[in-house]
Amino acid sequence: MGGFMLCQGVSVNGADDLRSCYRKDENGISGLLSCDVMADCASGFIRSVPEPVFFFLELPRADSEDYDTYYLDNCTRAVALAIMKRYGDLLINDGVSRFGFGSHKTDEEIYFTDYQEFMIYSPKKDKLEKLMAEAGAELTDTPCSMWDLFSEDNEGSLSVVETEGETVFDIPDNLRSEGMYRAN
Numbered sequence: 001m002g003g004f005m006l007c008q009g010v011s012v013n014g015a016d017d018l019r020s021c022y023r024k025d026e027n028g029i030s031g032l033l034s035c036d037v038m039a040d041c042a043s044g045f046i047r048s049v050p051e052p053v054f055f056f057l058e059l060p061r062a063d064s065e066d067y068d069t070y071y072l073d074n075c076t077r078a079v080a081l082a083i084m085k086r087y088g089d090l091l092i093n094d095g096v097s098r099f100g101f102g103s104h105k106t107d108e109e110i111y112f113t114d115y116q117e118f119m120i121y122s123p124k125k126d127k128l129e130k131l132m133a134e135a136g137a138e139l140t141d142t143p144c145s146m147w148d149l150f151s152e153d154n155e156g157s158l159s160v161v162e163t164e165g166e167t168v169f170d171i172p173d174n175l176r177s178e179g180m181y182r183a184n
Contacts, residue, residue, distance in 0.1 A: 005035040009095025010115060012156035014149040020137040021144035028108075029128050030119040032144035037135040038112065039088045042101065044131050045110040045120065046080045049103035053080045055180075057091075057171055058098040067098065070172045072180040074104065079178075087171055095158030097168040114158060115146040 004018040022031030033041060046053060052074040058067040072083070080101050084091075091099050092112070102109035108122040120128055132139070150156050160167050172180050 007035040008093040009161040050105045069183045
């Protein structure tokens with residue numbers, strides 16, 4: 001594994017100094033992941049939780065700072081892994097969307113947010129630490145974030161990514177026949 005990799009839709013100067021890292025809290029773990037390990041982390045999480053599994057996608061509204069949230073409920077792990085296989089590169093590399101997976105049975109959840117930050121809600125810290133070790137992420141006492149790099153001269157930016165003629169905004173329509181819906 002090389003240095004820290006930015007996702008295509010993420011831009012900030014100084015990322016060479018970043019590393020994949022996480023910290024523990026009462027709800028689970030949170031941190032920052034290099035682009036090249038995010039898919040494996042998501043897939044590892046999916047494989048580790050009991051069914052039924054859900055997928056969610058948050059897309060920014062054009063007219064505000066708010067997001068629309070879309071859900072695909074009651075999936076098998078195989079379906080959730082198929083979503084990652086089909087859309088994983090797009091979801092991970094896109095800068096403006098947020099996404100994740102969870103278990104309806106245990107309420108465990110992985111959530112990928114802005115600037116490659118993530119949160120995993122789970123009481124099973126041993127399982128999470130194993131997942132982070134496999135991703136090459138270091139445990140730290142301080143928050144891991146790109147936000148520390150931002151300044152007036154280094155604002156950072158997020159952008160939509162297109163892969164094979166699709167963007168994240170196509171995913172809800174593509175998965176509508178499978179049961180994906182927009183939350184109220």
